[in-house]
Amino acid sequence: MRKEPLFPKKEKPDVDHQIMEAGVRLRGLQRKYRVIIERELRALRHSRTQKRDNPKAMANLKNAYYSLAVTNKAQDRLREITSVQELCKAMNEMGAVLKIMNRIDGRTEKVKVNKLNAGIRKMDKAAQRDEGGMQNMFKEPLDSLVEDEVIERLLKGESVDSCLDMEEGIMMDMEEILPFGEAFAEGTGEDLDLEQSMADIDELMRNL
Numbered sequence: 001m002r003k004e005p006l007f008p009k010k011e012k013p014d015v016d017h018q019i020m021e022a023g024v025r026l027r028g029l030q031r032k033y034r035v036i037i038e039r040e041l042r043a044l045r046h047s048r049t050q051k052r053d054n055p056k057a058m059a060n061l062k063n064a065y066y067s068l069a070v071t072n073k074a075q076d077r078l079r080e081i082t083s084v085q086e087l088c089k090a091m092n093e094m095g096a097v098l099k100i101m102n103r104i105d106g107r108t109e110k111v112k113v114n115k116l117n118a119g120i121r122k123m124d125k126a127a128q129r130d131e132g133g134m135q136n137m138f139k140e141p142l143d144s145l146v147e148d149e150v151i152e153r154l155l156k157g158e159s160v161d162s163c164l165d166m167e168e169g170i171m172m173d174m175e176e177i178l179p180f181g182e183a184f185a186e187g188t189g190e191d192l193d194l195e196q197s198m199a200d201i202d203e204l205m206r207n208l
Contacts, residue, residue, distance in 0.1 A: 015084050018194070022091055025201045026075045032208040033068035037061060037160055044155060061154075062146040067101050069164055070094055070174050084194070091197040097174050098204060145172050 040061035047054035074094035081087050150169025154160065163169060 015082070015087065018084060018087055019078055019081055021198070022087060023075065023078055025198060025205075026071055026078070028205050029071045029201060029208075030068060030075070032205055033064045033071065034160065036064040036208065037068065037154070040064065041154055044151075048155075058151065061151060062143075063101055065150070065154075065160070065164075066145050066170065067098055068160070069167070069170055070097050070101075072164060073174060088194040088197070091194055091201075093174070095197040095200050099200070102204060102207075145170070147171055 040057045043057040044054055044061065047057065071094065074090055077090045078087075081090060147169040150163055153163060153168070
């Protein structure tokens with residue numbers, strides 16, 4: 001009689017299951033970013049009725065709008081993925097860009113300053129820029145990524161979907177930021193694998 005192993009090896013999920021799991025996480029991110037967009041739109045409208053500026057709400061809104069565009073693009077890519085390698089690449093690329101956005105937004109208190117600076121220096125080198133080029137992007141990044149015009153349209157009632165479908169207001173594509181994201185991960189010593197990307201998405205959703 002054949003005995004079953006006491007601790008059988010767990011089978012690795014197949015690519016379809018992993019794609020499904022990735023899709024679930026992406027939908028969770030999309031919902032989070034939409035909630036942030038609606039919240040910050042309300043805050044901006046209220047501030048304007050009081051004739052006050054609200055730079056924090058504006059920054060949060062631009063960050064969420066851009067991050068939602070990145071997440072939507074990753075969701076679209078899932079339909080064309082047929083292998084674990086392709087899935088890993090898609091999730092790593094999206095994760096790298098969202099990490100950059102999250103660093104910019106100042107929500108990552110766990111990141112040590114020396115690692116952050118090392119990542120920035122790595123990005124400058126990757127872009128063949130003088131030192132300090134990415135420092136400038138970190139100081140005023142969102143105005144170079146999302147136009148004010150699209151924010152005004154959202155404030156007037158235009159839907160987020162109609163703007164994103166036409167890629168309205170996006171001034172720098174994900175592909176243009178991606179090299180910085182990869183260099184940033186290398187500079188901070190972070191590995192970009194599928195399991196880590198999934199864990200990063202979960203942590204990001206908890207922090208939003």
